[in-house]
Amino acid sequence: MFSIGELSKRTKVKVPTIRYYEEMGLLAAPERTEGNQRRYDVAGLERLSFIKHARDLGFSIEAISELIVLQGHPDRSCQAATDIAVSQLSEVRAKIKRLRALEKELVRISKGCDDEGVSENCYVLASLADHKLCHHDH
Amino acid sequence: MFSIGELSKRTKVKVPTIRYYEEMGLLAAPERTEGNQRRYDVAGLERLSFIKHARDLGFSIEAISELIVLQGHPDRSCQAATDIAVSQLSEVRAKIKRLRALEKELVRISKGCDDEGVSENCYVLASLADHKLCHHDH
DNA sequence: TGTAGTGTCTCTAGTTACTAGAGGTTCAAG
DNA sequence: CTTGAACCTCTAGTAACTAGAGACACTACA
Numbered sequence: 001m002f003s004i005g006e007l008s009k010r011t012k013v014k015v016p017t018i019r020y021y022e023e024m025g026l027l028a029a030p031e032r033t034e035g036n037q038r039r040y041d042v043a044g045l046e047r048l049s050f051i052k053h054a055r056d057l058g059f060s061i062e063a064i065s066e067l068i069v070l071q072g073h074p075d076r077s078c079q080a081a082t083d084i085a086v087s088q089l090s091e092v093r094a095k096i097k098r099l100r101a102l103e104k105e106l107v108r109i110s111k112g113c114d115d116e117g118v119s120e121n122c123y124v125l126a127s128l129a130d131h132k133l134c135h136h137d138h
Numbered sequence: 139m140f141s142i143g144e145l146s147k148r149t150k151v152k153v154p155t156i157r158y159y160e161e162m163g164l165l166a167a168p169e170r171t172e173g174n175q176r177r178y179d180v181a182g183l184e185r186l187s188f189i190k191h192a193r194d195l196g197f198s199i200e201a202i203s204e205l206i207v208l209q210g211h212p213d214r215s216c217q218a219a220t221d222i223a224v225s226q227l228s229e230v231r232a233k234i235k236r237l238r239a240l241e242k243e244l245v246r247i248s249k250g251c252d253d254e255g256v257s258e259n260c261y262v263l264a265s266l267a268d269h270k271l272c273h274h275d276h
Numbered sequence: 277t278g279t280a281g282t283g284t285c286t287c288t289a290g291t292t293a294c295t296a297g298a299g300g301t302t303c304a305a306g
Numbered sequence: 307c308t309t310g311a312a313c314c315t316c317t318a319g320t321a322a323c324t325a326g327a328g329a330c331a332c333t334a335c336a
Contacts, residue, residue: 003303005312015313020294035302037313050267057240057266061293071263078260085248085262092241099234102195106230110223122216124223125209128195129188141332143283153284158323173331175284199322 001031001039011048018048024061026051026068059088139169139177149186156186162199164189164206197226 008015021027027047030040040048047068054064063084070081109127146153159165165185168178178186185206192202201222208219247265 003312014295016295017293019314024293033302035313036315037302046267049269053269054266055293057243058237067263067266070260078262081260081262082248085244089241089244089248092237092244096234096237096241099196099230099237103227103230103234105195106223106227110220110227122208122219124216124219125205128192128205129184141283152324154325155323157285162322171331173284174286175331193322 001041002045004038004040007040007045007048010045011052013048013052021048021051024065026061026064057088058092059084063088139179140183142176142178145178145183145186148183149190151186151190159186159189164199164202195226196230197222201226 002010004015004018007013008018011018013021018027022029027044030038030044033039050068051064054067055061059067066084067081109124140148142153142156145151146156149156151159156165160167165182168176168182171177188206189202192205193199197205204222205219247262
C-alpha cells in the first residue's frame, strides 16, 4: 500500500494530477486510511502507469477512458483498441504535416532580415501582415 | 466601414473570436454605430489579418502582442521580431521531433495485433500497460 | 411605415488537462 | 508528545477560444 506521494514518485505523475484523474473517473477511488488519506495497491499503480504512458503518447483523457473500458472486455477489445491507436496515429501524422509547413514558412520569414540586410522594413512583420508574401499554404 | 460579420467573412476569423481579440487588447476597439454595433475600417481589417496570419503560424496571443508593439517602433523592431520568429521556429521543431517519436511508437503498437494475429492478448493494450515494451523514448 | 428575419450586443459558462493556492488535518519520526 | 512534511478539500486560474441566453439593431420588402 502506498500513499499518493509515493505513487506520484513511482509514476512521475504529480499528486494533484492523480487526484484529477480520480475525479475524471480514469482512476478508481482507492481505499482510505482512518484519517481519510488515499492508500493505493499494485493495481492502482499499474493503472496509473497505463494512463501516464498513454498520455505521453498523446492520447486524450477520453480515448484513455475508452481503452480502459476495453481492458475489461477481452473479446473484441483488440480491434477496437487498435482502431483508437490508429486514429491517434493519423492525428499525430496530420500534426506533423502541418508543423512541417509552418517550419518552412518560419525559416523563410526569419531569414528575411538577415539575408537582405533590410533594417527599416522588417521582413518578419511584413510577411505576417501580408499573406501574399507566403510561399506555402497554412 | 464594415460590420463585425463582414470582417469575419473577409478574414475568416469567427465573430466571437474577433470580440475576444478586442477584449485581449490585440485589436483596438472600433467605432460604434448609434445602436452600439462595431464598425471597422481598413486599418482594423489589416490588423486582424495580421493576427490571423500569425495565429495560423502558431504564434501565441502574447507573442502577437509583442509583435504588434514592435510594429509601432520601426527602430530595433526587426531584430526583436526576428527573435520572436526564431523562437517560434525552434518550438515548432521541438514539437515535430517529439511527434515523430510518437509516430514511430504508435506505428509499432498499432501493427502488433495484425502482424502476429494475437487476439486474446491485445498488443495495443499490453504496450500501453508496460513501458518496457517500447522501443523508443517518449 | 410596419414587420420579419437576420445580425449584433453583453454576459456567463464550458472546453482540455491540468496547476496553484488557501486553510485545515494526519501521519511518521525522533 | 511534538514537529514538520505530507495530505485533505475546495476554489480559481491557465490558453484560446466556443456556445448559449436574452435583448436590441439593422435591412429589405410590402
